[in-house]
Amino acid sequence: MAHRILLLEDEQAIADTLLYSLRSEGFEVMHVPLVREALAAFALQAPDLAILDVGLPDGNGFDVCRAIRKTSELPIVFLTARSEEIDRILGLELGADDYVSKPFSPREVCARVKAILRRSAVRPAATAPDAAPLQLDEAAQRIRCAGQWLALTRYEYRLLATLLKRPQRIFSRAELMDLVWDDASDTADRTVDAHIKLVRAKLRDAGASADLIQTHRHMGYSLSA
Structure with missing residues (x-):
């Protein structure tokens, strides 16, 4: 079954580039341009990974990340033109798995997405814990x-x-x-x-x-x- 990705990006040209690249790699992608639509899409059907732009017309990707982190450890990648160190740190402190600054290579974004999904894949539970903390x-x-x-x-x-x-x-x-x-x-x-x-x-x-x-x-x- 194809992994589902939620893409929150308000610039249509950037979204189209990512949609093409991600779908070419076999991902199922839902694209939304607004914060409220992203939250509604997440509530309707949680994806396997979210790519969130930071600057948006009705809010920012940090707010979406905060809302998701209240109930889920969903892998999150920030995609933004804001490359300042403080913004990267804030994204990581909120629990993001990666941070990609514009301009970017769509192939690199796809590679990062695949790597994160591999690492976060659900695996069988291990045996009972030992005495170590x-x-x-x-x-x-x-x-x-x-x-x-x-x-x-x-x-x-x-x-x-x-x-x-x-x-x-x-x-x-x-x-x-x-x-x-x-x-x-x-x-x-x-x-x-x-x-x-x-x-x-x-x-x-x-x-x-x-x-x-x-x-x-x-x-x-x-x-x-």
Whole structure:
């Protein structure tokens, strides 16, 4: 069955280009130009992934992401002409899986969509948890905390998995950028800090008994043994 994608984009020329590319790759795409239409489409039938423009006539893609994140961990890609660092950080803090700035290559967007869908594919449940506070399932690219699987975005998973593989080892922000992000040159220290904050919150929500991620002033981060 073809993956369903919700495309929120008000510029018809850009939408037509993406529609052609995505459909050529076998995706089923619903295109809407307004925030209210995107929310209505999501409520009617949740897609497998959403591509959200930021600047729209009746709002912005950040608002749509916030609304979706109240009930769903749906993979989200922001597509926008706004390339400032603060906008990228805001999108990631809201739980986006990727951020593509205009102008862009439709083939690159398709490749990113396919990669995200592969990573977020549902896999069979693993065996009962062991006694460790965190359990890494690399095959399914997921992490369990206190008996429940964490709802992590792509970079949240990669960040926590990197720390989990080397407990007590201090990773600098630069090392984490190189190991976790696909294009470290476009990533800033604040992005690492923002993701650490989000992962910590999810660990607390899952019932972690202590702050498992330790901050080492002027050095970086480590995971408690």
